[in-house]
Amino acid sequence: MLDKLEEVARTALAELEPIQDEEPLQRWKVAHLGRNSTLMSVFDQMGSLSKEERPAVGRRANEVKRMLEAALTAKVTEMQEKALQKSLQAEQLDVTLPGRPARLGRLHPNTQTMREIYRIFSEMGFQIYRSREVETDEFNFGLLNIPPHHPARDMWDTFHTTTPGVLLRTHTSPGQIHVMRQNAPNPIRACLPGMCYRFEQISARKDTQFAQVEGLVIDRDVTLADLKGTLNDFYRRLFGPGVKTRFRANYFPFTEPSGEMDVECFLCGGDGCGMCSGSGWLELLGCGMVHPTVLLNGGYDPEKFSGFAFGMGPERTTILRYHIEDIRHLWTNDLRFLEQF
């Protein structure tokens, strides 16, 4: 029986040696380790062996079995390694092939305008503040001197939320109250950019979402001359020293007096064209001297402090800079449009 085991081991190992493929390997496994193999029949015959023979044969049979299993594992590893080497040889990487170009991102034209605006205001000593886009009725209207049911509310068609008294801000002006309450009674030079929302009929000139940049200056002895000087300086820095501007009187509940600022139409140079509806001027912003009630609501004594404020639409500036004919292009996310900037 022991001889038979040696014979099994020798032939099995000899047959395994040249095998290189999966199929003959499976056949070898069935033949030498399978249920009907000679080796397994030795285990089956143990019962018929004498007491003296049985331990030696049993031990050797187990050894042979383990040996064949180890040889099989080694063969599998060897074959996998060879297959890997072969595929590495056959499918060599051509590192000289050009890679896929990584597409460079770019800033949205309106972001570019906003950053230009921050840069200029920073140079002029303004701090940039962020404030919330979801506001209370009180901050968006009440504290800005627009009480409930005041007809001035018609100037802002508002998106209300399902929570009473909570709305999407219709302008960046509520940020004025936040900044004042944070800083009172210290002087303020603040710039408050951000998104605003209005229930507008969407057209080439109006969208339901748009950015604004609010400005607020509060100090002792601030006058209308400071307002005009600051804004003229700002637009000269933005559009160039030759830019022509004008102020018109207007009404806003949170400023007194209030006005609007126009720039001479870039397209026609003041002659009047389709872009400026024939007037020769393009509207840039609303502005005015901060109303005493608003100063009080922000925590400033209107007897001691005065200030000016303004709110501009940067999309307007973007459109003027790049001669974009439809404001809706800005927020439709069309790459054919965006890739031009």
Ligand code: DAH
């Ligand atoms: N909040 C105004 C609007 O959205 C714009 C504005 C006008 C802002 C006058 C001001 C201001 O700060 O003083 O129509």
